[in-house]
Ligand SMILES: Nc1nc2c(ncn2[C@@H]2O[C@H](COP(=O)(O)OP(=O)(O)OP(=O)(O)O)[C@@H](O)[C@H]2O)c(=O)[nH]1
Ligand SMILES: [Mg+2]
């Protein structure tokens with residue numbers, strides 16, 4: 001339910017960087033969102049159409065790159081995507097695992113004209 | 114012609130910046146501050162109610178209470194002995210953000226306090242993304258929620274500095290595999306401080322109070 005705030009923030013960041021680049025129009029925005037970072041659902045797209053209207057980002061495509069969570073086993077060094085039920089290593093069943101991917105939550109780039 | 118401009122900026126960077134300003138303001142007043150987050154009903158207000166009388170005469174406490182619509186929780190905090198209790202109604206928002214805390218801080222003379230407790234809106238997803246600028250963030254988990262919550266809400270468990278496990282008085286009545294729960298917690302947040310306690314019986318509260326007191330007196 002915080003997607004409106006998230007969308008507003010994406011717009012602000014994009015407009016600022018577009019201005020710095022002297023752009024006339026933003027055509028695309030690449031977002032990188034990790035599995036552990038935050039839940040951001042498709043309503044961002046919906047809000048986007050509302051709030052980007054009348055700005056140079058109107059009509060810009062939002063590209064979501066979703067990063068799956070990744071863990072590495074401290075025992076056998078096996079890298080894996082955890083299931084939702086447990087975080088143990090599927091190879092050796094060790095519970096000593098560390099998160100290596102999934103915290104991403106950023107605007108990566110914008111496409112401008 | 115289309116060109117790609119690299120941005121690489123955290124999505125809620127504007128909130129983070131205001132959180133930093135809040136932090137500077139709290140820190141310069143010599144106040145220790147915590148942001149208490151939890152699912153609805155986990156016991157955030159109960160923890161505050163149990164904490165305040167135990168700090169009486171030792172620390173001056175201000176409570177900021179985030180709620181979607183009512184002032185019930187702020188009233189409870191005032192009744193329990195908070196020197197100041199400020200309600201923030203988020204008007205439907207499911208979390209507090211740094212701007213809301215900033216406007217609450219403007220209503221307080223921070224130098225009159227030793228400890229600032231912020232109770233966030235009951236929600237296990239959104240508050241994790243919005244830093245407020247407090248010194249520590251505290252998650253209150255509770256036994257009836259179930260032992261699988263770290264696995265289902267990793268974002269929340271990932272970022273906090275301390276974890277209160279409330280309602281341990283209910284352990285005999287509810288199936289809750291503590292080792293399974295703690296294993297998830299340790300993967301998401303290795304070495305996080307945990308305080309198993311009961312706001313009902315008072316068990317475990319001493320250690321929590323000791324932690325708060327130590328941090329708050331250290332700031333002076
Ligand atoms: N058995 C038991 N019940 C508790 C304990 N702590 C709180 N409760 C009960 O849990 C319920 C919710 O407690 P609150 O403190 O209002 O929870 P909260 O997290 O502030 O709730 P919201 O602000 O509405 O999200 C109340 O009925 C409390 O009496 C505990 O340690 N043991
Ligand atoms: Mg409450």
Ligand SMILES: [Zn+2]
Pocket residue numbers: 073074075076077078089090091092093094
């Ligand atoms: Zn392994």
